[in-house]
Amino acid sequence: MIHILLAEDQALVRQGIRMMIEQNPNFKVAAEAVNGKEAIDAYEKHAIDIVLMDVRMPVMTGLEATKILKSRDPAAKILILTTFADDEYAMEALRLGAVGYLLKDADAASLISSIESGMNGGISIDSSVAGKVVPKLINPTVPQEPIHRLTSREQSILQLVADGKNNQEMAEVLHLSIGTVKNHVTVILQKLGLRDRTQLAIYAIRNGMV
Structure with a gap:
């Protein structure tokens, strides 16, 4: 519910x-x-x-x-x-x-x-x-954080976040545990200085990842 x-x-x-x-x-x-x-x-x-x-x-x-x-x-x-x-x-x-x-x-x-x-x-x-x-x-008016900060795995997870996938769905797509996916999301947020999944999705759009 x-x-x-x-x-x-x-x-x-x-x-x-x-x-x-x-x-x-x-x-x-x-x-x-x-x-x-x-x-x-x-x-x-x-x-x-x-x-x-x-x-x-x-x-x-x-x-x-x-x-x-x-x-x-x-x-x-x-x-x-x-x-x-x-x-x-x-x-x-x-x-x-x-x-x-x-x-x-x-x-x-x-x-x-x-x-x-x-x-x-x-x-x-x-x-x-x-x-x-x-x-x-x-096409934002301010420069975005460099995408090369992220590993290829982290970029894949970022793309899935922007696609609206939840942790369970990402784990299934990437053949990872839910805990591992959560850890990756936390690391991505820290690397990019972002607050939540909504900001991650916007970041991905701005950087042409979706």
């Missing part, structure tokens, strides 16, 4: 999203919040697997809450769900470590798919902003 925290300030929208999510028997909305501050409090009180976070909320915005949550728990999975097809918002969300940026007019299948992708280490970007965001990721 995947336990979800739903942070959305509009009650009717929140109820609609909850109904969409819980169409999947493996998903459960374990907690709700109406602003970023409540989202942080709820995350710390409940066993949450992934957060669906609105951007514009009173008291504290979703991006502010995302920044705080990721600083406290780098492994936190946060999917931005918003009405704003804004590439700057999307870039900031990804920079902060969000696992995706999805618009609220998405259908249930897209929402569920994005949640599953986020749980497996993938990144989902709504098609309405992807056209602007992806070129910025591929």
Whole structure:
């Protein structure tokens, strides 16, 4: 069972999203919040697997809450769900470590798919902003870390992370133990000075590895 925290300030929208999510028997909305501050409090009180976070909320915005949550728990999975097809918002969300940026007019299948992708280490970007965001990721304005820091095995693992593979799937592809894969991921993060798998995926895109 995947336990979800739903942070959305509009009650009717929140109820609609909850109904969409819980169409999947493996998903459960374990907690709700109406602003970023409540989202942080709820995350710390409940066993949450992934957060669906609105951007514009009173008291504290979703991006502010995302920044705080990721600083406290780098492994936190946060999917931005918003009405704003804004590439700057999307870039900031990804920079902060969000696992995706999805618009609220998405259908249930897209929402569920994005949640599953986020749980497996993938990144989902709504098609309405992807056209602007992806070129910025591929052609960044700042130099990237040199790829030669990584061994061939580490580069293979990085490519699989960017493909959205989880540790179990990578272990099967590479014929390694899950523990060995986890160790490799940790070493890659340390070598590149990155925080989490989302940043690894962005790094791989920027360096033309996918």
